[in-house]
Amino acid sequence: MNNPAAQSKTFTESINEALVQAMTLDSQMICYGLGATDPKGIFGTTLGLEDKFGKSRVFDMPTSENAMTGVAIGAAIDGIRSVTTHQRLDFFLLALDQLVNSAAKWFYTYGRPVPITIRLIMGRGWGQGPTHSQNLHAWFAHIPGLKVVMPSTAYDAKGLLLSSIFDPNPVVFLEHRWLHNSVSDVPDGDFRIPIGKAKIVRPGKTVTIVSMSYLVVEAMLAADYLNKHGVECEVLDLRTIKPIDWPAIYYSISRTGRLLALDTGHLTGSVAAEVVARVTQHCFDQLKAAPRRLAMPDVPEPSSPGLTKGFYVRANHIVSEICAMMNLSREICEGAPIEPEPHDVPGNWFKGPF
Amino acid sequence: MGFMKEINNDFNVRIALNIWKNIYLIRSVEEKIAKKYPEGKMRCPTHLSIGQEGVPAAWSECVRNNDFAVSTHRGHAHYLAKGGSLNAMLGELYGKVTGCCRGRGGSMHLVDTSVGFMGTTAIVGNSIPLGVGLALSAQLKETDQISCIFLGDGAVEEGAFYESVNFAVVRKLPVLFICENNLYSVYSPLSVRQPKDRNISAMVNAMGIQTSFGDGNDPMAVFDIMTKSVKCARSGEGPFFLEFSTYRWREHCGHSYDNHLNYRSEQEFEEWRLKDPLLRLEKQLFDKDVTLEAILVQKRMLIDHEIDLAFQFAEESPYPEASEAYTKVYADE
Ligand SMILES: Cc1ncc(C[n+]2csc(CCOP(=O)(O)OP(=O)(O)O)c2C)c(N)n1
Numbered sequence: 097m098n099n100p101a102a103q104s105k106t107f108t109e110s111i112n113e114a115l116v117q118a119m120t121l122d123s124q125m126i127c128y129g130l131g132a133t134d135p136k137g138i139f140g141t142t143l144g145l146e147d148k149f150g151k152s153r154v155f156d157m158p159t160s161e162n163a164m165t166g167v168a169i170g171a172a173i174d175g176i177r178s179v180t181t182h183q184r185l186d187f188f189l190l191a192l193d194q195l196v197n198s199a200a201k202w203f204y205t206y207g208r209p210v211p212i213t214i215r216l217i218m219g220r221g222w223g224q225g226p227t228h229s230q231n232l233h234a235w236f237a238h239i240p241g242l243k244v245v246m247p248s249t250a251y252d253a254k255g256l257l258l259s260s261i262f263d264p265n266p267v268v269f270l271e272h273r274w275l276h277n278s279v280s281d282v283p284d285g286d287f288r289i290p291i292g293k294a295k296i297v298r299p300g301k302t303v304t305i306v307s308m309s310y311l312v313v314e315a316m317l318a319a320d321y322l323n324k325h326g327v328e329c330e331v332l333d334l335r336t337i338k339p340i341d342w343p344a345i346y347y348s349i350s351r352t353g354r355l356l357a358l359d360t361g362h363l364t365g366s367v368a369a370e371v372v373a374r375v376t377q378h379c380f381d382q383l384k385a386a387p388r389r390l391a392m393p394d395v396p397e398p399s400s401p402g403l404t405k406g407f408y409v410r411a412n413h414i415v416s417e418i419c420a421m422m423n424l425s426r427e428i429c430e431g432a433p434i435e436p437e438p439h440d441v442p443g444n445w446f447k448g449p450f
Numbered sequence: 451m452g453f454m455k456e457i458n459n460d461f462n463v464r465i466a467l468n469i470w471k472n473i474y475l476i477r478s479v480e481e482k483i484a485k486k487y488p489e490g491k492m493r494c495p496t497h498l499s500i501g502q503e504g505v506p507a508a509w510s511e512c513v514r515n516n517d518f519a520v521s522t523h524r525g526h527a528h529y530l531a532k533g534g535s536l537n538a539m540l541g542e543l544y545g546k547v548t549g550c551c552r553g554r555g556g557s558m559h560l561v562d563t564s565v566g567f568m569g570t571t572a573i574v575g576n577s578i579p580l581g582v583g584l585a586l587s588a589q590l591k592e593t594d595q596i597s598c599i600f601l602g603d604g605a606v607e608e609g610a611f612y613e614s615v616n617f618a619v620v621r622k623l624p625v626l627f628i629c630e631n632n633l634y635s636v637y638s639p640l641s642v643r644q645p646k647d648r649n650i651s652a653m654v655n656a657m658g659i660q661t662s663f664g665d666g667n668d669p670m671a672v673f674d675i676m677t678k679s680v681k682c683a684r685s686g687e688g689p690f691f692l693e694f695s696t697y698r699w700r701e702h703c704g705h706s707y708d709n710h711l712n713y714r715s716e717q718e719f720e721e722w723r724l725k726d727p728l729l730r731l732e733k734q735l736f737d738k739d740v741t742l743e744a745i746l747v748q749k750r751m752l753i754d755h756e757i758d759l760a761f762q763f764a765e766e767s768p769y770p771e772a773s774e775a776y777t778k779v780y781a782d783e
């Protein structure tokens with residue numbers, strides 16, 4: 097079972113592998129979503145599943161997000177695990193009733209577990225615009241009874257998806273579209289990364305950068321740059337935002353005394369806000385500077401590339417926050433890596449439209 | 451010859467020419483978008499209506515300027531058919547400040563309130579209740595406007611659809627639900643989403659609403675059905691639901707063809723291509739009067755020129771200032 101071989105895989109391949117692994121381990125598990133069996137297989141993540149596991153376990157669905165979420169819950173309270181997928185988080189908003197009023201409450205009220213995993217993909221850039229780009233993970237994290245996972249690497253994606261699927265609770269599993277083509281070494285076979293555990297992706301002793309999902313990429317760029325100027329950032333990847341790994345954050349702050357909390361969602365009511373609040377309460381005496389945060393502005397994401405220039409949190413924004421926090425020179429601040437051209441794609445691999 | 455005359459008996463050339471013009475405009479705009487989309491300057495998800503022009507083109511001749519309309523992610527045709535500004539639509543696709551949303555929305559967010567086109571939304575089923583709300587407003591204000599709601603076969607699967615039809619029936623609202631059934635939702639055929647012999651209009655009829663079904667690629671037939679149902683909705687008889695069969699030629703989203711993905715057969719595609727609403731109407735016109743061929747040549751040139759100018763306008767328009775993104779989030783700003 098624990099095959100130690102690890103090969104370089106993309107995020108989407110890892111998701112696919114985790115699904116195959118889980119459906120092999122649990123012969124009752126089902127997997128469905130709009131496009132789950134179509135030729136593109138949800139960005140490749142569900143390709144081949146129908147052939148391997150059959151039409152009764154892997155299927156497309158009507159454009160009925162709310163009902164189909166309830167269906168997963170109903171099957172789950174009779175012991176059927178499921179992974180359902182939505183190509184954008186925004187489409188899943190129709191299903192908030194089932195998620196919040198049933199999935200999150202069922203175990204609390206009736207004592208019967210709801211082992212469902214809901215994969216939501218969050219878009220960004222290339223004209224996705226106001227309703228194809230929302231990062232509303234903070235909403236989900238606000239709901240007691242839900243777990244919320246936001247991996248940043250292919251490795252974590254596989255290990256965390258397997259843990260999510262076999263978790264007895266409803267898990268919202270959030271994939272940033274800009275990470276889908278990222279590559280890391282990922283073990284074959286079954287391996288699990290525990291839900292609720294953050295990871296130090298870069299150790300450092302001067303500033304703690306708390307990040308998640310795609311922002312880990314930008315945080316690392318900023319940390320690499322600042323390191324050249326003698327500022328050692330510790331980059332923490334939350335990986336799970338509900339529950340959050342508070343001990344890991346507090347421990348890091350106890351060594352750095354400084355916090356910059358990042359968030360891929362809007363600033364107000366963000367997870368970054370929660371991180372700053374708890375660190376302030378818990379680590380007040382250890383703080384050498386006022387905690388800071390960086391998130392998307394409290395504005396919908398517009399479609400035009402003219403309007404999204406400089407709109408996203410980038411490495412240079414992170415650098416300037418840290419420069420301000422530490423009174424670093426203007427040269428350091430201004431030399432930071434700037435937003436690449438074109439600014440609205442994650443790399444050459446992304447040709448639009450989704 | 452006598453036979454020809456007979457089938458063309460109540461064929462109204464003036465109306466047919468207007469509908470032809472609408473189809474030709476929509477087709478040509480969409481074709482030009484398809485041609486230029488790979489340049490990467492229209493950076494937004496774009497759903498073309500090529501092959502589906504028959505319904506909006508005929509509808510256009512049945513509604514008034516102040517009637518309301520809302521539509522979906524695939525909304526270019528409806529916007530243009532309602533008389534929406536071509537410059538503002540292309541400006542929006544190019545993300546320019548001259549766009550109908552000043553670049554905030556992109557292709558899936560078209561609006562031109564000066565012609566009653568109140569918006570398109572990118573979430574399936576989302577605009578259906580909005581259209582019902584517009585009809586409620588018309589009823590409350592005692593105007594004689596109707597509200598037209600475009601939707602796809604996929605939207606019929608959303609709860610909001612049934613809730614909206616129900617309310618429209620309860621309150622006898624002046625609504626026209628117009629379902630363009632193109633057999634697919636993205637790459638998912640009806641067979642994986644709805645029962646095999648489902649007849650959407652018959653099912654909806656059971657909700658207590660008048661319904662009709664028609665061939666969406668026969669523009670003159672669409673016109674007849676539309677005329678009757680618009681009259682009905684406007685006269686206070688309550689809402690009307692229309693289902694039209696049609697077919698999208700290009701890929702679900704983007705400029706290209708996607709038959710190679712094998713989610714539908716080349717044969718099916720070719721069959722539908724033969725039902726081209728544009729060619730069909732042109733044939734009807736020429737059968738009626740061969741001299742129209744020369745007239746259409748003229749008209750095509752004029753429309754092509756108008757489209758070229760609109761593309762030039764959009765490409766030359768400036769982007770909005772990046773700082774605009776942070777303004778006007780609230781109506782009282
Ligand atoms: C609520 C929701 N679910 C899924 C999607 C993704 N999506 C975009 S267009 C589309 C197809 C809808 O099919 P239909 O209503 O038949 O319209 P068509 O594209 O065929 O014109 C889907 C599923 C969405 N935008 N919103």
Ligand SMILES: [Mg+2]
Nearest residue numbers: 602603632634
């Ligand atoms: Mg359709």
